[in-house]
Each structure stands twice: as C-alpha cells, then as structure tokens.
Amino acid sequence: MGLLQEKDKEYLKNEFSKLKNDVKLVLFTQEEDCTYCNDEKMLIDELGSLSDKIKVEHYDYATQNDKKEQYKIDKYPALIIEGVRDYGIRYYGIPAGYEFASVIEDIMDVSEGSSHLTEESKKKLQAINKPIRIQVFVTPSCPYCPKAVRTAHKIAIENDFVTADMVEATEFPEVSNKYGVQSVPKTVINDGVEFVGALPEDQFIDGVISALEPNR
Amino acid sequence: MTAGIYTGRAKLKTLLLEEKAIGGEIVVADIVENYPGFPKGISGSDLTSAIEEQARSFGVEICEIGATRIELNGENRIVHTTDDRMITTKTIIIAAGTQNIKLNVPGEKLFTGRGVSYCAQCDGAFFKDKEIIVVGGGDTAIGDAIFLTRFARKVSVVHRRDKLRAEKILQERAFSIPSIEFIWDSVITGIEGKKTVEAVSLKNLKTDTVVTKRIDGVFIFIGNNPNTGFVKDIVTLDESGYIITDENMGTNQPGIFAAGDIRSKMVRQVATAVGDGAMAGSSVQRYIEKLETVKK
Ligand SMILES: Cc1cc2nc3c(=O)[nH]c(=O)nc-3n(C[C@H](O)[C@H](O)[C@H](O)COP(=O)(O)OP(=O)(O)OC[C@H]3O[C@@H](n4cnc5c(N)ncnc54)[C@H](O)[C@@H]3O)c2cc1C
Numbered sequence: 001m002g003l004l005q006e007k008d009k010e011y012l013k014n015e016f017s018k019l020k021n022d023v024k025l026v027l028f029t030q031e032e033d034c035t036y037c038n039d040e041k042m043l044i045d046e047l048g049s050l051s052d053k054i055k056v057e058h059y060d061y062a063t064q065n066d067k068k069e070q071y072k073i074d075k076y077p078a079l080i081i082e083g084v085r086d087y088g089i090r091y092y093g094i095p096a097g098y099e100f101a102s103v104i105e106d107i108m109d110v111s112e113g114s115s116h117l118t119e120e121s122k123k124k125l126q127a128i129n130k131p132i133r134i135q136v137f138v139t140p141s142c143p144y145c146p147k148a149v150r151t152a153h154k155i156a157i158e159n160d161f162v163t164a165d166m167v168e169a170t171e172f173p174e175v176s177n178k179y180g181v182q183s184v185p186k187t188v189i190n191d192g193v194e195f196v197g198a199l200p201e202d203q204f205i206d207g208v209i210s211a212l213e214p215n216r
Numbered sequence: 217m218t219a220g221i222y223t224g225r226a227k228l229k230t231l232l233l234e235e236k237a238i239g240g241e242i243v244v245a246d247i248v249e250n251y252p253g254f255p256k257g258i259s260g261s262d263l264t265s266a267i268e269e270q271a272r273s274f275g276v277e278i279c280e281i282g283a284t285r286i287e288l289n290g291e292n293r294i295v296h297t298t299d300d301r302m303i304t305t306k307t308i309i310i311a312a313g314t315q316n317i318k319l320n321v322p323g324e325k326l327f328t329g330r331g332v333s334y335c336a337q338c339d340g341a342f343f344k345d346k347e348i349i350v351v352g353g354g355d356t357a358i359g360d361a362i363f364l365t366r367f368a369r370k371v372s373v374v375h376r377r378d379k380l381r382a383e384k385i386l387q388e389r390a391f392s393i394p395s396i397e398f399i400w401d402s403v404i405t406g407i408e409g410k411k412t413v414e415a416v417s418l419k420n421l422k423t424d425t426v427v428t429k430r431i432d433g434v435f436i437f438i439g440n441n442p443n444t445g446f447v448k449d450i451v452t453l454d455e456s457g458y459i460i461t462d463e464n465m466g467t468n469q470p471g472i473f474a475a476g477d478i479r480s481k482m483v484r485q486v487a488t489a490v491g492d493g494a495m496a497g498s499s500v501q502r503y504i505e506k507l508e509t510v511k512k
Contacts, residue, residue, distance in 0.1 A: 098261075118299045118300065120300065139338055139339070139341050141337050141338065141340075141341075142335070142337065142338035142339075143236075143237040143239070143243040143244060143261065143337070143338075144236055144237050144335070144338065145338070146237075147236065147237070147280070169341075169342070170341050170342075176342075180329075180330050180411050180412055181329075181342070182329060182330050182331050182333070182339060182342045182343075182412060182433065183328065183329035183330075183332075183333050183335070183338065183339045183342075184338050184339060186329055196328055196329030197329075198236065200235070200282065200298050201298070201299070202298070
C-alpha cells in the first residue's frame, strides 16, 4: 500500500508536468535505530514514480561515508533536493504532515532554478560572503511551519553560501534541546541568531544578514 | 475562501491573499464538532483543505502574501502587499480574522518559544510527560486543554473567573478528565525560569495572595483582537476594532466588504464565517453588475 492517495497522485502528476530541469531527490536512511526511515523511503520512491524528471538516489547513512561527506549530512533520515546543482536544501526527519507541501514546492522551484524571492530580498542576500547554515525546527502538525521552511530554502536556492535545513524537532530531541526548541517554527542561523515564528520574507532575510556581523 | 467559491462560480476573477497559513485559524483546531455536515466531527486542517480545493476548482487564485494597505482611487481599490506589489481591483472582501491576545506579563515575551506557546497543535509534542498551564476559559482554551492531555502529564487551567465561558459539552468533558486541574479566580502575574519556563506567579483575585507554581509550559488562549490595523483608516470600526458592516457585509466604503471573525458581531465561528463569506461573495457579484450597468 502506498502512502499517497490516488487523488493526490493525480494532482501531483499534473503539477510535475510543469517541471523544467531534472530534480534529484537524494535520501540517506539507516536500517537500524530509525523510526521513520522506511516511511520516508516509501514516500520519496512514490514521488519519484510520478515523473520521469524526478530521480531518486538512496544511500545508507551508516556505511556510505563518501556521500555523507559530499552532502555534509549530520543526521538521518536526510533528504536533499538537488537541481542543476546542490542548492543546499536539506530535510532532516520525515517531511510529513504540513511539510509535505514544502517538498513539492521546493521540487518545483529547484527544477526552475528560481527562488521567487523579491528583487529587494535578492539584493540584500548579495551581502553574504561566508557560509551560513539556517536550521528551521518544525513539527508535522504545525500549519505555520512550511512558510519558514520555504523561506529558508528559497534563500538557499538564491545564495550558494547558504545551506537550509528543515529539522523535524521531535525526531531529533538532542538537537532540539540544544537550541531550547519548545515552539515551532523556530529558526537558528549559524548558532547565533534565533527567532520563533514564521516571519515575513523581509524580516527573515534581515535575520540572516544579521548573522553576518563579526561579533556573531 | 467561501466568498471565493461564490465569486469564482460567478466567473469573477478572484485573488485570495493569505499571509500565514491557507485556511485561517481553524487549521490548528484538533477537531471541529459544530460545523454542519460532519456528524463525527472533522479536523480543522481536513475541513480547510476541502474548502481550498473547492475554491481553487472554481478558479480562485491563492497568493501567499500579506496585504499592508488599501488605497481608494475613484472606483478602483488598490491593495498594497508585503512584497511591494500593488493590486488594482474593483472590490475587496476583508476577511483577515483575528489574532490571539498576549497576557502582557513579565517573562511572557522572553519565554515565547521557550515554554510559552499560543499553538497547542504546533507545540504540544514538546511537553510529553510535562506539567503545563493553559490560561483562559473559552472554547479554544478548554478544547486545547483537552487536546494537550495527550502529551502532558498534568494540565492546569488558570481562569480569572469561577466558571468557564466554554460550551457546556467541552466543560463536561474537561471536568471528567483526571489530569486536568482548575485554578479558579486567578491570573498569571509573571513567568520565570532560566533557559526555559520553570515557574509562574499566580495571583488569586479574591484573596489577593500570590503563589509560585512550578511549571514546564504555559499555553495562552485568552481571546482575540481583530486584524484591522491595515484597514483602520479606510473602513469604520466599532470600539473594539472590529469592522462594522450592514447585513449584506457592506462596509461604509462602496466596493469594500467584510466577512468572518473580523466583523463586529456576536458569534465568531466557522459556520458564521462561512455564512458571511457566502453573503459577501454574492454582494460583490451584485456590486460589479451594478457598476457595469451604470457604465452602459
Ligand atoms: C484552536 C481553535 C479552535 C476552534 N474551534 C472551533 C470550532 O470547533 N468550531 C467553530 O465553528 N469555530 C472554531 N474556532 C473559531 C474559528 O476558527 C473562526 O471562527 C474562523 O476561523 C473564522 O474564520 P475567518 O476566515 O473569519 O478568520 P481566520 O480564520 O482568522 O482567517 C483570517 C486569515 O487572514 C489572514 N490575514 C490576516 N491579516 C492578513 C493580511 N493583512 N494579509 C493577508 N492575510 C491576512 C490570517 O493569516 C488568517 O489566515 C476555533 C478557533 C481556534 C483558534
């Protein structure tokens, strides 16, 4: 039995008919010690079956260290959505519930190679001159979270210095505890800047820019 | 979205602006039991995704940006957006709903996201086997207190009066759950902790005594304020800031209508919001027809 319903598949097939460039879904899972790895594998395989523009690659987190290093992955399950290049889009933990829509929208943007950020945002992001890691903590039942995840991922598409992670907070309690996550969406940028809530695009970007300050 | 179903079916070009989450505040409701057509109840998110599908099927376009201002220019109405666009249209339906009120006590802002929450559906999972407080006595507070017992070991409902405002059926359910405790006639006067919430100060309004209670989280549902900031110079509001309309959802500005929780009215529910939406959609249709006949 599949995870997607027939009617969702129809809808997605139609959406994916608009895809431009190929999109690669790179998934890292592990046999042992992983509650949602199998579900995520199934889900991603189903997505891959809906369009020949979507390619799926599986790697084993426990053994395939070369790939792990290539993608700089530090937890599992991990999903990378790659287009003509690796834009830095990461999903740690299963993108279930509301986050499923983020995956679909990311696929569309990545295929097009376009972030759809405003011109003003794009201009501001040009100031980034060093690596930035954005982590957006979510839960699958949070309707406001996809907005933050998508904004972070759009920034990653726009700027090659940026890696943007969705982190499903309940699957990674140690990481969540480290950052004191008790409300979602919570965004952490380079371990220095933090904010709670789905901020509008311009404020989100100001947060990213403030992480560039030398005292951070 | 309901208004959109009506205008979409009338073949009017319809754009819906949403700045947060498609579906509005009901998306975070665990279960809606009083909306007709669903005898076993339906989750807020299932209900809104069905309405969304219906609206889109009639050609409603949904754009995930916010409106910041409305400008009047002759018979045109111009909507300014958060991404600095200007959208010119003949009619606008304002259905921006409400947002939750803050307690305004020391520590609330500092600990928001560190134990203070306004969304049970989003954050409940972080309080597994913890002890939490729910502040409020209305439908949302009691409904979410019941929902939160799925995670929390103990839920204490803090209410400033000695009886609840919530529906009887919710009250009975809450009273029957052993892990829910009620702290009557009390308000929170401060929230304390180191990294996260550790305690609150509770003041009993009858005796004026203040006690400190050890706690892991505070969920605040003490009511709502209308999201009318961006239209306050354009349409007439009542003394609480809600938009005043006539019975056909018209505001004091021709071509501008209002629907749902943002309206000055008694009952703010999905069923009444949907009714308003149907009315507003139909009024828009009539308004446009009139504009066109005047022109001819
Ligand atoms: C936890 C909870 C449980 C509930 N349970 C029930 C129930 O069981 N039964 C029931 O009938 N009702 C229930 N309600 C009440 C119900 O949710 C509301 O009555 C209903 O959602 C009102 O709909 P609305 O469209 O008027 O406003 P909203 O649902 O508030 O929608 C307004 C939308 O406008 C958006 N917005 C605001 N400002 C702007 C802007 N400037 N630009 C763009 N977009 C903007 C907001 O983001 C929001 O999504 C519940 C509410 C909550 C919070």
